[in-house]
Amino acid sequence: MAITLPHIEDANRTAYLPPKGEYEKFIDESHYAEKVREWGLSTTKEVKKEFWYKERDHQRIVTIKGYETYGQSGEFNTIIVEFQDGNLSCIHPAYLKEMQASSFGKVTFSDVNEPSPAPVKKNEQPSTAKHKKDKKETEPKKEKQTKIELPEEKVHFTATVKQFSLSWNHFNEENDEVVVLENVVIEQGNPIEIGLAWCAHSKTLKKFELAPGEKLEFDGKIVKKKLPNGKDVEEKFIVGDPVLYKVNNPSKLKKS
Known part of the structure; x- marks a missing residue:
């Protein structure tokens, strides 16, 4: 019963x-x-x-x-x-x-x-990290990036399409399609250079048929969220540098 x-x-x-x-x-x-x-x-x-x-x-x-x-x-x-x-x-x-x-x-x-x-x-993993001393050189760079004061409101961006990638979704246990952007800048009175960022390759973005090298303008909100690497993906989907920021819900997109 x-x-x-x-x-x-x-x-x-x-x-x-x-x-x-x-x-x-x-x-x-x-x-x-x-x-x-x-x-x-x-x-x-x-x-x-x-x-x-x-x-x-x-x-x-x-x-x-x-x-x-x-x-x-x-x-x-x-x-x-x-x-x-x-x-x-x-x-x-x-x-x-x-x-x-x-x-x-x-x-x-x-x-x-x-x-x-x-x-x-x-x-509990300090011993496994000791043999990766070379990574210490990259830590200061990460700290500098975390000091960027991200605006909470929606802002205007310019960026260039770097590549398409696959990102592992831990909760759905499958790879999601994403777009990796480079030369990302928040355009305002004092522009903020972000560098690399990523966003979901949504149905809306797919309509624009984006290609690597294309320059874009769009509105959106940015948050600090590292791009999770995809699982068992081809080399073309691997991003060499860490991508620490994500753009949520890009809109009003234009190719420039």
């Missing part, structure tokens, strides 16, 4: 894992939609706003407030959810996705908790 979880809003019965500090917040609705779909939490045209948070004897409604990043290049996320009483808690995207299934409860906690220790593993 199937057991139906009671719909109970009882903060005393929920085991909270609140964020330890600041976390990434969504820039706008399109950024929220992009991340929720990336985590596999919504496949409908209208992106879900509320989700079930289930424990053994009760279930509650939560909304997603933001996320934390971890991993060597920040490619992994931990979701920050907010309960109806205002409490915040951290949860792995795959675990929250499993909670939405009516059959939830049959999975073991050891299975879903496995990805969580990833940040600890990072600290």
Whole structure:
């Protein structure tokens, strides 16, 4: 006989894992939609706003407030959810996705908790990093790039198409098509030189039939997010230099 979880809003019965500090917040609705779909939490045209948070004897409604990043290049996320009483808690995207299934409860906690220790593993690897001393020379360059103050609002860009690539989507477990841009500049009173950036090769962009070497103008929002390398891809899809910034939802695109 199937057991139906009671719909109970009882903060005393929920085991909270609140964020330890600041976390990434969504820039706008399109950024929220992009991340929720990336985590596999919504496949409908209208992106879900509320989700079930289930424990053994009760279930509650939560909304997603933001996320934390971890991993060597920040490619992994931990979701920050907010309960109806205002409490915040951290949860792995795959675990929250499993909670939405009516059959939830049959999975073991050891299975879903496995990805969580990833940040600890990072600290446990100093010995493997010692033999890569040559990478220390590139670290100052990365630090200089992180000091760029990115505008939060939509801005105007100029850039050149460098190449097309494939990027591994950890949550969908498949490669996504992306466009790698070079000579990316935020055009404003004091232009900001970004260098390399990437964006999804969406259906909208495919209509422009972009080609390497073409100069572009467009509007969009930029965030610090490293391009994850694709898995088992041909050499032509490999980007030699690290691409640390992503342009979300480019629009008003023109070839110049």
